[in-house]
Amino acid sequence: MKDVTDLHEEFGGERLPPGQRETSSFPVLSKGETPSVPTDPGLEVWGAVEDDGSISFDELQRLGAERQRQDFHCVTGWSRLGCVFEGLPFPTLAARVGVHNDAAHVLFHAHDGYTTDLPLSSCLRAEVLLAWTLEDEPIPAEHGGPLRVVTPHKYAYKGAKWLSGIEFLTERERGYWERRGYSGTANPWDEERYS
Ligand SMILES: Nc1nc2c(c(=O)[nH]1)N[C@H]1C(S)=C(S)[C@@H](COP(=O)(O)O)O[C@H]1N2
Numbered sequence: 538m539k540d541v542t543d544l545h546e547e548f549g550g551e552r553l554p555p556g557q558r559e560t561s562s563f564p565v566l567s568k569g570e571t572p573s574v575p576t577d578p579g580l581e582v583w584g585a586v587e588d589d590g591s592i593s594f595d596e597l598q599r600l601g602a603e604r605q606r607q608d609f610h611c612v613t614g615w616s617r618l619g620c621v622f623e624g625l626p627f628p629t630l631a632a633r634v635g636v637h638n639d640a641a642h643v644l645f646h647a648h649d650g651y652t653t654d655l656p657l658s659s660c661l662r663a664e665v666l667l668a669w670t671l672e673d674e675p676i677p678a679e680h681g682g683p684l685r686v687v688t689p690h691k692y693a694y695k696g697a698k699w700l701s702g703i704e705f706l707t708e709r710e711r712g713y714w715e716r717r718g719y720s721g722t723a724n725p726w727d728e729e730r731y732s
C-alpha cells in the first residue's frame with residue numbers, strides 16, 4: 538500500500554495542519570440528503586478532452602486501482618488521519634480520456650448537485666483518487682459511495698462524494714462552496730479556507 542501521509546512535508550507543514558484538531562471518528566459532511574446513486578455509476582467525462590462520454594464503473598476499476606493511506610482535512614476544523622482508500626489515481630483517468638493541451642481547470646459534478654473545482658495541475662497528482670473503498674469496504678453511502686473523490690493535499694470539500702462527472706475546462710468555473718466564499722486553492726497548510 539502506498540502511504541501518502543507524509544504529503545505535509547511538501548507543503549512545509551506538520552502532519553496536522555494549523556487550526557485542525559484530530560478526530561478518530563469519521564464525521565459526515567454533506568450539503569443535503571444522501572442522494573440515491575445507481576450501483577453501477579457511469580462516470581461522464583466531457584469538455585477539453587479527446588474521448589468524451591461515459592466510462593463504466595467496471596472499466597474505472599480495471600484501469601489501475603491503487604490502495605493508499607491518506608489524511609483527510611475538513612475545512613470546518615477536523616482531520617481524520619490515516620484513512621485507507623482504494624481507487625483510480627486521477628492521472629490515469631486523464632491519460633485514458635486524452636486531456637487537451639489547453640485544458641487548465643477541472644469541475645467535478647456529483648449526484649446531489651454538488652460541484653467543486655480545482656486547477657488541472659492540482660488534480661494531476663497520484664494521491665487524487667476516484668475512490669470506491671474506505672477501510673477496505675465499499676464506501677458507505679453517506680461518505681459518498683459508490684464513487685467519490687479524495688484530495689488529501691486540499692481541504693476535503695475538493696473531493697466530490699457521489700461523483701457523476703468530470704468536466705475539463707479551459708477557464709475556471711467555480712464549484713458549490715467556491716461560489717459561496719470558500720477558497721479555490723484550499724491548501725490546509727496555508728489555511729486557505731476562504732477566498
Ligand atoms: N457531493 C458532495 N460531495 C461533498 C460534499 C457534499 O455536500 N456533496 N461535502 C464536502 C465536504 S465539505 C467534506 S468535508 C467532505 C466530507 O466527506 P465525508 O462526509 O465523507 O466526511 O465531502 C465533500 N464532498
Ligand SMILES: [Mo]
Pocket residue numbers: 566611612613693694
Ligand atoms: Mo468540509
